[in-house]
Amino acid sequence: xxxRGCPVHRAWELLGKRxxxxxxxxxxxxxxxxGELQKSLGGVSPKMLSRRLDELxxxxxxxxxxxxxxxxxxxxxxxRKGKDLKMVIDSMAVWGKKWLPxxxx
Amino acid sequence: xxxRGCPVHRAWELLGKRxxxxxxxxxxxxxxxxGELQKSLGGVSPKMLSRRLDELxxxxxxxxxxxxxxxxxxxxxxxRKGKDLKMVIDSMAVWGKKWLPxxxx
Numbered sequence: 001x002x003x004r005g006c007p008v009h010r011a012w013e014l015l016g017k018r019x020x021x022x023x024x025x026x027x028x029x030x031x032x033x034x035g036e037l038q039k040s041l042g043g044v045s046p047k048m049l050s051r052r053l054d055e056l057x058x059x060x061x062x063x064x065x066x067x068x069x070x071x072x073x074x075x076x077x078x079x080r081k082g083k084d085l086k087m088v089i090d091s092m093a094v095w096g097k098k099w100l101p102x103x104x105x
Numbered sequence: 106x107x108x109r110g111c112p113v114h115r116a117w118e119l120l121g122k123r124x125x126x127x128x129x130x131x132x133x134x135x136x137x138x139x140g141e142l143q144k145s146l147g148g149v150s151p152k153m154l155s156r157r158l159d160e161l162x163x164x165x166x167x168x169x170x171x172x173x174x175x176x177x178x179x180x181x182x183x184x185r186k187g188k189d190l191k192m193v194i195d196s197m198a199v200w201g202k203k204w205l206p207x208x209x210x
Contacts, residue, residue, distance in 0.1 A: 007201025008194055012126045014205070015197070021117045081204045087196040089113055092120070095193055096112025099186045100119070 014059060015088070019044050019052050024082060025089050027062065031077035061085070119164060120193070124149050124157050129187060130194050132167065136182035166190070 015021055019041065026032060026040045038049055053076060056062035061082040067073040078085075120126055124146060131137060131145045143154055158181060161167035166187035172178040183190075 005207050006127075006130070007198045007205065008130045009127060009201075010205040010207075011197040011201035016121055016123065016126065018121065021121065022114060025111070025113045084200055084204065088193065088200055091192040091196045092116040093112045095189055096114075096116035099189065100112065100115040102110050102115075 011088075014061075015085075017052065017055070019048065020056065021089065021092070023052055023056065024061070024078070024085050027076060027078045027082065028086050028089060031065075031075045033073070033075055037076065056082070116193075119166075120190075122157065122160075124153065125161065126194065126197070128157055128161065129166070129183070129190050132181060132183045132187065133191050133194060136170075136180045138178070138180055142181065161187070
């Protein structure tokens with residue numbers, strides 16, 4: 001039986017993608033510009049980061065605010081739905097800290 | 106700065122792979138045979154399930170017990186490290202239930 005109704009399955013389809021959890025981890029700390037995110041993630045291509053941010057925007061986890069300044073300022077932040085993922089990220093951090101010591105990574 | 110020391114990053118490298126979270130979700134409920142897992146996961150190929158189980162065994166999350174019966178009985182279960190992932194899976198379930206209603210998935 002495929003558990004299509006399973007909320008873990010639904011959450012994973014969103015969060016399991018490469019970079020997604022790390023983007024959320026970084027936005028939990030506060031809003032960020034594209035370049036700041038790229039730097040804090042380290043190693044993500046601009047194209048891939050754009051794609052992930054668009055997906056997260058489309059599903060209501062991330063919002064994009066444009067400030068009409070010169071030069072234009074664009075900032076990404078978490079919506080309420082996105083901020084609610086803190087418990088998932090935190091539990092991953094607790095587990096990672098306990099069971100995956102840095103020296104083994 | 107690449108946050109290589111980040112425990113979320115380390116956890117994600119393990120858990121972010123396709124099927125991995127769902128395998129753990131199913132083993133949290135109790136030990137299972139290969140065929141039972143394949144059924145409860147729905148849609149995973151035997152080759153992929155084998156690969157994921159081997160990876161999870163190699164990193165100490167899953168153990169494989171062989172009972173010398175006829176026919177041979179092989180069961181997969183979570184180690185303590187694996188059982189500790191319950192908090193991650195549970196927090197995903199809570200979030201998924203709240204924010205991703207079944208009708209929208």
